[in-house]
Amino acid sequence: MQQAKKGDKVKVHYHGKLTTGETFDSSEGRDPLPFEIGGGMVIKGFDDGVTGMTVGEKKTITIPADEAYGPVNPDMVIEMPKERLPQDMEVEVGMPLVMSDPQGQQFQVVVKEITDDKIVLDANHPLAGKDLVFDLELVEIEGGSPLIIMP
Template sequence: MQQVKKGDKVKVHYHGKLTDGTTFDSSAGREPLEFEVGGGMVIPGFDNGVTGMAIGEKKTIHIPVAEAYGPKQEDMIMDFPKDRFPDDMVPEVGMQLNMSNGAGQHIPVRIVAIKDEVVVLDANHPLAGEDLVFDLELVAIEGGSPLIIMP
């Protein structure tokens, strides 16, 4: 029975939850997630979780913060003056925005608080600081690069 190893391209159905059971993402009703194991395309804990699985196998994995999106970084939370927002924009907690750093890079941020003169923006990944739980089902394995063994 073929098992997933580093370099394999795999297709996986998943249901991602926080430790309190809140769903944050799922492939239900969509095509399975397709990626190369060990290729840096998914968080390390997800790569590790599918390694060794066989086609049709289902399992639940628990991914600690360090193997997910890392801890929340306080230096990624900033006060932004309200008067720098466009006049026609009404900031609301939870609103997703893109900031530009002046060098043409766009940084996704989320409004986490609104104060008298400033809006508090969080540039951390929304799942930073969270342990994650995934229900996985391995759908397919497409082997990595073929090896040629010379006699």
């Protein structure tokens, strides 16, 4: 049987959970996730987990934070004067917001704290610093070359 390897285009059903068991993403009810192994389309640990699987195979992998979204970076926590927010804007802790950097690039932040004069925003990925658990099922290796056995 053909094993998935770097450069293969594959389709995978997955169920992503935190180590607490809380689901953060799943392909259930959707088409399987298509990606190229080693193509940088998914996190490294996911690539590594699918590598070597055969079509129809199911397995569970645990991806440490450093092979997922990395550690929480304290430099990505931003304090901003509350007066910089639009005056009519109501914000609350946990609310996602979109900011722009000086080059106009947009990125998502989450409100972490609100005081009388400042707001604390976190630009880390929501899964940064977390170990992830994935239930995987390799559905297809696209364009897989047939095995030819010479006599």
